[in-house]
Amino acid sequence: GIVILNQAERNKGIGAEAITLLTEYLFEALGLRQVYANILEDNLASLHLFQKLGFQQVGVKKDWVRFKNAFKNEILLQKINS
Template sequence: MDVAITEIKRCHLDVLHEWERDEKLQVQTGVDVPRTYEQFLHAYKAYLNGEKPNLYLRAVLLDGQLIGKVELFRTTEKDFIGMVIAEKRNSGVGTRALFLFLDEIYERFGIKHVFAEVYEDNTRSLHFFKKNGFQTTGEKKREWFRGKPRELITMKKDLQ
């Protein structure tokens, strides 16, 4: 199994949009209302054109096939990562991609700590981040998802 991360390319966009429209992934990632294809393309074109400097995206490839994405969103206070592995879950691919990404953002940006926000009811993602060295900070945030409240748990990992 050859796991790699690479830049998001235009040829990835159709698959990425399919994932955004996947009901199970919507619940896990908090996509309340998926974007239309036109809205989705507009957002990614803005990123690809450099209009979203606080966002850094990478495609996750397994043996050359797109199976997920990982992202960094930078604020003045914290650097947040997000990850979607849409295929080949529970095979170690996510862990390998996560560590490739963490190494890359440490080298590229000098980031010393990253944060992840995970829904309290997303036990698979909570387990994933915990087993990969993230610790809960005690910080929780309530969001509304499809008319119901959901708690977001903040987790942190030191990269040094």
């Protein structure tokens, strides 16, 4: 997971750089073919970030996470090294 708790440090490219470095390492050094991320559907900032970095939505886990007496869907995103 990736979390930038300090609001003032968000939207500065830190998360994008971390994800880019990680995926490059996974694809190039470890030779992985694909990586995935699970993100709650209401976390629009994270969904946008991962999609901007080439991850594509491939599924939805319905009512996957219980939060304050309600259930939330989780979006499955995948990036395949081509």
